Amino acid sequence: MSPISQINSGLSTADILKQKSGTTLNTSGGASFGDVLKQSMNETNTLHEKSEKAMADMATGQVKDLHQAALAIGKAEVNMKTMLEVRNKAINAYKELLRTQM
Secondary structure, three states, X not given: XXXXXXXXXXXXXXXXXXXXHOOOOOOOOOOOHHHHHHHHHHHHHHHXXXXXXXXXXXXXXXXXXXXXXXXXXXXXXXXXXXXXXXXXXXXXXXXXXXXXXX
């Protein structure tokens, strides 16, 4: 099973590393990286939908509070940039793991 399919199957990073190395890892028992990532993606999607609605309201003249619309657009932009950076870091980490010999 490839690492990507293991991540998609719901295995935590600790479980994947345990399978690869055969050793146990001390985990704190908190939310898995996959859960945190999924929650962040859902939040990004929600903010993007609010941003699109705010832009549509501004275009049609139905905006009630221009300041709130600008804030919604700004939050969505910052959140999307953050998610892109997390994605880039995850891809770089994955490539680094591929280069590492076990």
